[in-house]
Amino acid sequence: MSKVCFYFEVHQPFRLNRFSVFSIGEKLDPMENYFDWKLNREIFEKVARKCYLPTNHLLLKLIEKFDGSFRISFGITGVLMDYCDQFMPEVMDSFEELYDTGCVDLICETYYHSLSSLYDDLDEFEDQVRMHRDQLYGRFKHRPTVFRNTEAIYDNRIASKIEELGFGGIITEGAQKILGWRSPNYIYRPVGSDNLKVLLRNHLLSDDIAFRFSTGDWKEFPLTADKYASWLNKCEGDLVNVFIDYETFGEHQWRETGIFEFLGHLPGEFLKHPGAEFLTVSEAVERSQPVGEIDVPCAISWADMDRDVSTWLGNEMQMECFNELKEIGTLLRRGGNGDFMRIWRMLQTSDHLYYMSTKGLADGDVHRYFNPYSYPYEAFINYMNILQDLRKRI
């Protein structure tokens, strides 16, 4: 294998304030009272200092050093760009600087990192995709050709809507349940589609960096850039897609683990191999031809061991909130008060439902790491109280 796509997902949710049942119907300012701006600012600034700024800086140096050969892609949610505007515009500047090198591709998503692709009709989903597309054009003058849904959620219906919206490619998880014996290291075509191409995440090679990098009892520990580059090179297929959360660098994997040294050496080590090439996702879509069809009637995602949507809709509390959110949307779209529309959309960010997951075992540990609540039940009470208040307002 000589081609690899590196894609980083950049996102932070707007975390919520503690909102008691006694605040419901008190006509408090939703923007001020639903969201915990102090906490949001603290976390954003911390992640920016530990991850976004130093990693952007490193990537910029690497792009310059390899003079066009090191190419990467980013998915930056609308919410994250809002964060930058509000708290640290220099983070946005540094992403713009990266984009201006010409070696960086940008991927379109739903603006609010929402689960709107799972609603009964796709109007809201379409709106949020268009919003993010407009935002990418407004800021970067970039016209995205590849779409990646929230948490790589994918099914046939979503693929067909994305094709209708004019995208050439869509990203999802190379889950065994959709591939069977087939390899994720090729491009596929969604069932019933004419032109759309599917890029599949290679979860083993992605998680080697995202999760296993600093795991002391992993037999490959410590993971070095030359070892990893040799793995990439040895892969069978047309291309390897390594898609990971951007916060892996410096935040999930702390600086002390050596993650920045790893990243710093990786392009050089990989390009040593004859014919080795980095591609952006758009280039991958343009250059490769589909080798087969994938048929996904039930939604998959990149999350947890189940690789489905049970992380967000796995228990009754999550379903109740999801339905409540949809109903509020129906009321809003009928009435259309712009202020509340924005609030409703901020509440659609999938993280709010993620915090209510009661899944156990290995996944549970990952959930706790990202969770501002001690217990999923607290997350439900808080979120549901807010939805009840919002419903009363519209």
Added chain:
Amino acid sequence: MKIAMVGWEYPPFKVGGLGTHCYGITRAFSEMGIQIDFYMPKHSSGGAKGSGSLRIIEIGATAISPYDRPYESRFDEDFYQAVNRYNRICANSVKGSYDVIHFHDWLTVQAGIALKYKLGKPMILTVHSTEYDRSGGICPNKWFIDIEREGMMHADRIIAVSHFTKRILIEKYGVPESKIRVIHNAVTPIGEGEKQRIVLFLGRLTIQKGPEFFLRAAKRVLEKESCLFVLAGSGEMLPRLIELALHLGIGRNVMFTGPLSEEEVRHIYRIASVYVLPSVSEPFGITALEAITAGTPVIVSKTAGVSEVLTHCLNVDFWDVDEMANKIIALLRYGPLRKTMMANAKREVEFFTWERTARKTLEVYREVI
């Protein structure tokens, strides 16, 4: 192995978790075929029965309970003298060849120390609560603390019912960590009933258990929801609590049951929709597990040992009555919350059997024999 265990209460007569615990592990021992003699004071109500290899031996009467305070006036004799007298009876009554002698809390600690040296056998002390818990941290009585500390110093092993209690033993009593073993309590399942809009408090009406916070939260809940608040149990705070309920203007929605029989306790668990354990300081809190086995979701004080072992419950600071009310209302209003919590909590609680507690207790015996 033959064990002598000295307790104070044993169902059908019991006041607190100590009785439930002794019942649970002695029955489990008996089912494992382990010889155990359980010594306890003679109660007027009587009715405690042995089974299999478990013998119940009654040894004279005392009016004192491990939850009593010396300033209560219901004693005919001086409180301290009464305690000393009962311990002498106890020390003289335990006879036989045992491998281990096992005591519970302060009340029989003096007898325990005397017997340890008289019989030359290892002494185990289980701590179900300390003076710091029972006093709710308000003016703990030095006399109790001294007795407790002496018992802990002489005991060969101390069993704490939670890590919460273990920390108190280390920090307040200076017990070396190497002597302490944490063994969590367990529960005998109760079974579900037809739920009513009842929010339940069940425990002694003392400062330690936080009934006052429960009433103050009730006041807040009743501003938004209609339901019945039941305080099951008796205790020195009863008159004050009745007054408080009237003062808060919620008398019509609050019910004080007084002491309940075992069957009545099971019934009230079954029909309650929410169980609250608002203790100021709670070494364990078996009632939270009992409520769950009756299909009742629980709200537990963060200063309760049981919160170490329960994931599927709601936690509150006992003093934060607004948050307590918020969570009570959430449980009353949001069906999916109750359902998800209960489905997970029941599975979680299945793990806490008395057989498991008994097996872990046996391991402690084996360390010292």
